[in-house]
Amino acid sequence: APICEHVFCNTCITEWLTSSQTCPIDRTNLTIDGLKPAPRILRNFLSRLTLSCSNQTHGCPASLTLERFAAHLLECNFNPKRPVTCQSGCGMTILFEEHGNHNCIQSLKIELAIVQKENKEKNEEQEEKMSRMQSELDLLKAEIDALKKVIKEKQPASSDLQLLPTVGQSQAVHQAKFDDFLHELDEFFSNPETAKPVGSVTVGQMYGAYVDEIWQRVLVEKADESGVLCSLVDVGDLEQMNLEDLYYLPKEYTELPFQ
Known part of the structure; x- marks a missing residue:
């Protein structure tokens, strides 16, 4: 102190x-x-004393000075807590004090039980992780299915998609008929005496559309102002129109609204 x-x-x-x-x-x-x-001075005195090993009761005969005492305890072969390898066949590492009572079979059973317990705990942990991953996967699948349903609802119906080529084909047919009509008009004005009659069907029938009433009224007024009439072409509700207006019909008709 x-x-x-x-x-x-x-x-x-x-x-x-x-x-x-x-x-x-x-x-x-x-x-x-x-x-x-x-x-x-006290420490020097004590260092000259000779001490018996603490493992003397376990068979150690060593007597040594204080300064060597601690190092000897670490290396003493009679230390009961010193780890040694079993030479009876199992090869396990055991304490020296257990060497006389060591049972290889019993010790191996205990070791096996410990390993099995550790493996069981690891398997349970892995199963728990797999269960969580499966739950997350099911949730993702449900979200994907919901997105697919939304996309499907926003897409046009298959019947609407089937109509698209039909509409395109119909427009192509009407365009071909109109081109033929223009060709017949050119032949009529080039040689009206020998040309075949024009307008076997109405322009509205050829285009599958309607002529705006205002444009019909304009064409009627133009036809009334002329003295020469032609009944070879039927435009919408018109049964006859002026021959002069017939020449400008294609240009005017292309500007009419359709549906």
């Missing part, structure tokens, strides 16, 4: 101070942090 200079074994005084903060001899205040090494 630093004040009273009493000397104690380090292990003993440390254990004492855990329950009482006083010197065991004179009861002066003392803490673990206040401990100091013993005086040098």
Whole structure:
């Protein structure tokens, strides 16, 4: 102790101070942090003493000085806590004090049970992870199915898609008929006496559309202003129109609204 200079074994005084903060001899205040090494003269005296090994009861015959004592305990072959390898066949590492009572078969069974328990815990952990992953996968599949349903609802019906080529073909047919009609008009005006009659069907029938009423009224007024009539072409509700207006019909008709 630093004040009273009493000397104690380090292990003993440390254990004492855990329950009482006083010197065991004179009861002066003392803490673990206040401990100091013993005086040098005392340490030199103790270092010359010969001590028996702590494992003497286990068969160690060694006697040694204090300065060699700690190193010897680490290497002492009679240390009961020293790990050794079983030479009876199992090869397990056991404590030296258990060597006489060691049963290889029983020890291997215990070791096997420990390994099986560890494997079981790992398998349960893996199964739990797989279950969580499967739940997440099912959730993702449900979201994908929902998205597919939304996309399918926003897509046009198959019947509508089938109508698209029909509409294109119908427009192509009407365009071909109109081209033939223009060709017949050119032949009529080039040689009206020998040309075949024009307008076997109405323009509205050829285009499959209707002529706006305003444009029909304009064509009627133009036809009424002329003295020469031609009944070879039927435009919508018109049964006859001026021959002069017939020449400009294609240009005017292309500007009419259709549906």
